[in-house]
Amino acid sequence: MATRLLIAEDEPSILESLVFILGREGYDIATARDGDDALSQLRTAPATDLLILDIMLPRRNGFEVLKAVRAEPALSGLPVLMLTAKGQARDRQMAEQMGADAFIAKPFSNQDVVRAVRGLAAP
């Protein structure tokens, strides 16, 4: 069974790029456009191997999603790759303290994303 990723990102252009490049790497990809959607998919859908999580999400932001993930026994071990923005050092610090596994700063290169995702979950 292919490794399953959930990408929580509200920017359609970024989402489409990520789906495309990671799809070509052989991952099975689900997407969520807001924080609530991401959480409910994690709880109900088949086991996710890696969560790619944007911080500025509607309804429930990335920090809140991360906190909920780490608090639920069934999800607490899920690797999380956070998408931050360059220069927002405080965001990164906070995500780190809350237990994010890795970070990618926007604007990122596709190479960086592929490398980071492979590091956390082989396809």
Next chain:
Amino acid sequence: METGFGLKIREKRKALGLTQAELAKQVGISTSYFNLIERGKRSIGGALLIRIARALDLDPATLDDAADRRLMNEVTELAGEPLLAALGLQAATVPALVGRHPGWAQALALLHRECRDRGEVIAALSDRLRQDPFLSDIVHRMLTTIAGIRSTAEILESVDDLDAGHSRRFRSTLVSESTRLSDAAQALADFLDRAEAPKQAITPAEEVDDFILASNAHFPTLEEGADRLRRRIGADQAGGAVKLTTVLESGDVAAAPRQRRGRGAPQPAPEDVTDPALEEGAPAPSRRFALACRVVARELAEPIRALIDAAPSLASPAARTRAEGVLASYAAAALLFPYEPFREDAERLRYDIGLMRRKYLASVEQICQRYVSLRRPGAEGVPFGMLRADPAGNLSKPFPLPRLPMPRHGSACSLWAVYRAFQTPGAIVRQLAETPSGDRVLFVAQTVGKGVDSFAVPPRHLSIALVCDVQFADRVVYGDGLDLSPRARADAVGVSCRVCPRERCPHRVADPIVPA
């Protein structure tokens, strides 16, 4: 501390080949007193200053002791800047610099002020960059859009076998995201265009403070103008108080009863009542004073304008507007509390603020402010300094004494009675204090509540303090019963921690920047 003032006298005297005894005799004082003046142990002004200046063929203005002391204080602050600490500058050599090279000393003080003010502007701007919600939002929007563009462009560039459908969608994404990026960049440029210019290097309030200091808090043309106005109204004759009140209430000088010429009851003033002090039920002294301000702003507009035009220190329009208000207040005080009778009453009542308030229907602050302005050459009152503090420690309306400078920034020494007065609201607090240079001063402070007594709008509490050299304390009721002898215990105060050499003071809140 030796002063540049004494040094100037000594150098000029020596240049003229005169001995201390000769010059002392010429100006009619003892040699020992003259010696004290030259060594900066006595502060002088008025007629004696003018006599000494004449004997030495100097412009009395160049012997302005107070101005020198202010300058010395500023240069001393500079000597303690951490940046300059390695130079080992000695505070003790400052008087010599100010005395011998006043121009250079002024240049240093100006540059220091400018430098520090720039530092504050930079701090304010960088705070703004870090904290402005619009900026952080727009930067985030731009980074997000760029992330989309970059990722899409990389796909188009690196994937050779892209199917037609994906290729079309990615190219259209590039166009739409570039448009969003341009919009965001434009919004940022607009924001930066709109951003207000950095604040004045010296604040308008400081410009006005400097102007008041340079004028020694006394404005002869406004005193004369106010006296003329009182005569026009007939306020200086029998029944004058009624006439003055009529004029104030109507806002019309021609409405004084004597000059009404059958025009009937005075009409209400045409101006909109926007000043809260003018509202029905405002405290009587505030209302009366606000009314007087309105009358003098119109009747004495010319001398007020002339003073402002002649003041080089009032550079910014904001400072000039502010100075206009301050001078109107001064003229209003001169109208309501005419110089000579007020000074005589003050001397007779020994500057008792409460008794003077009752006599002149005035507030604590109005009386104190008027005391400070009693500096007519030949008819001076007790030379008072004044300051006002809010509960957060911020100072306003500072008027220093020659031997007691007041900090330009931040708060003063926390031991000053102006702060202690907050512990006993409304009560008079007296304090015999000694400065690090050994000068003794008498502080008198009292808190007052300003504003409407309403639960919704909390009143503003301010502490108002007068301060005078201890040598004048016997003319002031507040010195009564205090041991003012040189050996009496006095509170060891400073000016502010940064310039205070009392290293072991338990009240210290900041490190000294001045080597003791």
